[in-house]
Amino acid sequence: MLLGQSLALSAILFSIGVAGVLIRRNAIVLFMCIELMLNAVNLAFVALAQVHGLNGQVIVFFVMTVAAAEAAVGLAIILATFRHTESVDLNNINLLKG
Amino acid sequence: MSEAVFYFFAVVAILSALLCILQRNPISAALWLVSTMFCLAAIYVLLNAPFIAAIQVLVYAGAVMVLFLFVIMLLNLGRARSDLRGFAFWMLALLVVGVLAARLLPLINYTPERLTLEYSRSEMLANPDLVFPAGRAGIEATQAQGVVGAVAQPLFESYLVPFEITSILLLVAIVGAVVLAKRRI
Secondary structure (H helix, E strand, O other): OOHHHHHHHHHHHHHHHHHHHHHEOEHHHHHHHHHHHHHHHHHHHHHHHHHHOOHHHHHHHHHHHHHHHHHHHHHHHHHHHHHHHOOOEOOOOOOOOO | OHHHHHHHHHHHHHHHHHHHHHOOOHHHHHHHHHHHHHHHHHHHHHOOOHHHHHHHHHHHHHHHHHHHHHHHHHOOOOOOOOOEOOHHHHHHHHHHHHHHHHHHHHHHHOOHHHHHHHHHOOOOOOOHHHHOHHHHHHHHHHHHHHHHHHHHHHHHOOOHHHHHHHHHHHHHHHHHHHHHHOOOO
């Protein structure tokens, strides 16, 4: 059933996503790392759906919907801030600092 | 056989994910992420979820990543300077990843039998079909109704309200994206 192996792969992919969020400054790459983490969580849900029943696969549906909505709104925010600062570097996006 | 296929796709997925977070060019990063998502779709097929695999390719590798590439090309970020953070953040990342991996990697020892044993806390009842009747029911539903029907039935019965709320979420996201991205409404 490959349960343990899938959970371990999911853990590795999630860790890579967290590392990506910490070491990059490009806002778009940051969003990609968030998508990577969501994918890792989906893999854990699908792996456990083999044991726990098909509800896990239904949850994956909702996670995908939320991820798509998040990507659309997030990229729109990046577009809006790019017009102000001409950059997607997080060090230059400091308008909210007091 | 299926284990060998799984390990092949798992290694490719991990390498693509690493390349994704280390590539300087955002477009290469996006394409490596697409590679990771394709590998995950293949793994979903191995995990008896072919419908989720199809949705993964359509929605993630198709729609979401096209959105990312579209924005990258719209903003003309193809030749960006290196945007890796400094030494302190690398140490922080190593620390966080180390803690996460140390806590989560022992999951590789889990089999359905061990999960059942820990859940039921007694040797006598450690039968996966008894402890998790939904798992057996899911396999039977897949055989009876097909791959799509077996996932659609809980989606439209016990998860009907979350499903409808999801449609409101998508509407809000569409309106929000238009409002944010448009210069003047």
